[in-house]
Amino acid sequence: MMAGIILACSIVLLLQFFVSYCRSLIAVSSKQVLSPEVKDVTGIQRTASADDFKRVMQLLQLCPERPEDRNGVQAIGAYFSLLSFLRSTLARIVPSMRAWAESERGQCAYFAAVALERRISFSREMLAEQMDS
Amino acid sequence: MLGPYEYAVWLICSLLEVAVLVCAFKKDALRRYLFLNVNTAASLVISIARYNILSHYGFTSKEYLYFYFYSDALLTITLYFALVSLYSLVFAELKAARYVRLGTVVLLSGTALFSYAVVQQSSARLVTHFVVELSQNLYFVGLVLTYVLWAAVLKMRETRMRLIQLILSMGVYFSLFAANFAMQNLYHMRGSFFEYLTPLFGCFLPMSWAYTFWRVPEEARLAPSRLAVVPR
Numbered sequence: 001m002m003a004g005i006i007l008a009c010s011i012v013l014l015l016q017f018f019v020s021y022c023r024s025l026i027a028v029s030s031k032q033v034l035s036p037e038v039k040d041v042t043g044i045q046r047t048a049s050a051d052d053f054k055r056v057m058q059l060l061q062l063c064p065e066r067p068e069d070r071n072g073v074q075a076i077g078a079y080f081s082l083l084s085f086l087r088s089t090l091a092r093i094v095p096s097m098r099a100w101a102e103s104e105r106g107q108c109a110y111f112a113a114v115a116l117e118r119r120i121s122f123s124r125e126m127l128a129e130q131m132d133s
Numbered sequence: 134m135l136g137p138y139e140y141a142v143w144l145i146c147s148l149l150e151v152a153v154l155v156c157a158f159k160k161d162a163l164r165r166y167l168f169l170n171v172n173t174a175a176s177l178v179i180s181i182a183r184y185n186i187l188s189h190y191g192f193t194s195k196e197y198l199y200f201y202f203y204s205d206a207l208l209t210i211t212l213y214f215a216l217v218s219l220y221s222l223v224f225a226e227l228k229a230a231r232y233v234r235l236g237t238v239v240l241l242s243g244t245a246l247f248s249y250a251v252v253q254q255s256s257a258r259l260v261t262h263f264v265v266e267l268s269q270n271l272y273f274v275g276l277v278l279t280y281v282l283w284a285a286v287l288k289m290r291e292t293r294m295r296l297i298q299l300i301l302s303m304g305v306y307f308s309l310f311a312a313n314f315a316m317q318n319l320y321h322m323r324g325s326f327f328e329y330l331t332p333l334f335g336c337f338l339p340m341s342w343a344y345t346f347w348r349v350p351e352e353a354r355l356a357p358s359r360l361a362v363v364p365r
Contacts, residue, residue, distance in 0.1 A: 003318040006314075007312055010276060010312035013276060014305065014308035014309060017305045021301040024298050027360070071341055071343075071344045072348075
């Protein structure tokens with residue numbers, strides 16, 4: 001009984017902390033302006049839409065990984081999946097949730113584009129170091 | 134016996150702990166978040182000591198078993214103090230440090246007494262069971278305390294981005310472990326896929342702390358109402 005209550009509380013709190021944590025990660029990147037080059041590659045001009053996410057993630061996987069970004073990208077990937085699940089289930093009953101989930105998914109795509117920008121500049125730095133040596 | 138997966142996760146976790154300390158040192162956060170760094174350093178030292186004991190005595194030895202559970206309790210207590218240090222940072226302006234310290238000691242003693250009361254009637258190996266029970270209860274107390282702290286952050290409109298991320302990452306960590314303990318108690322799931330998942334949970338905290346120290350500057354600010362699940 002006690003373990004059941006603890007489990008239920010933990011899962012509810014886990015969801016709440018996880019959503020807030022992901023939104024804090026997104027908030028850090030939302031202030032960053034994308035370079036024209038990344039805008040061209042990703043097709044994101046001002047605001048990103050949810051449809052961009054998959055494409056940007058594919059581009060991200062083509063670039064060498066930065067260890068300090070891995071955590072954020074994985075967390076946002078999981079958050080995007082959670083939002084997609086909500087959109088196809090609960091949001092059908094609650095229409096306001098649909099708009100919210102859609103805007104959140106768009107912000108996830110923007111986060112991925114910012115991570116792509118960082119990875120591109122990281123790859124350039126690595127290449128420049130190799131050329132120098 | 135441990136397999137390559139467990140060794141790999143162990144190594145990754147230890148490397149991440151080194152990364153936390155290096156990032157904190159480089160970004161001038163070593164002293165400001167002292168208890169967080171003490172917890173990370175303790176975890177790293179214990180990780181190395183566990184490896185030594187494991188290679189000397191073996192996975193099924195009593196030495197390893199005792200060391201594992203006692204060091205785990207020690208780490209949970211240091212993590213509890215790390216959480217309390219975040220309370221001190223949030224409530225610093227209210228000059229409530231004395232009350233926070235008092236509350237910490239009372240709650241820790243209360244949890245220890247409760248754990249003792251639970252194991253006292255049903256256990257022959259009292260001390261060992263007490264240590265295990267204390268660890269589990271402290272995880273749940275930690276989760277509740279983190280939730281209260283998060284509520285205080287929202288109420289007081291705390292804007293320090295780094296502090297907010299550290300609190301949220303602790304919330305995710307504590308809730309993962311509390312859910313895991315509860316699930317194991319409910320279903321007695323040994324040998325299931327949760328056994329593979331549990332070591333990965335341990336990597337979350339150092340990974341998120343390293344990320345926060347490295348990527349979020351101390352001066353970064355954010356309106357916490359933007360992060361609440363229910364819009365405020």
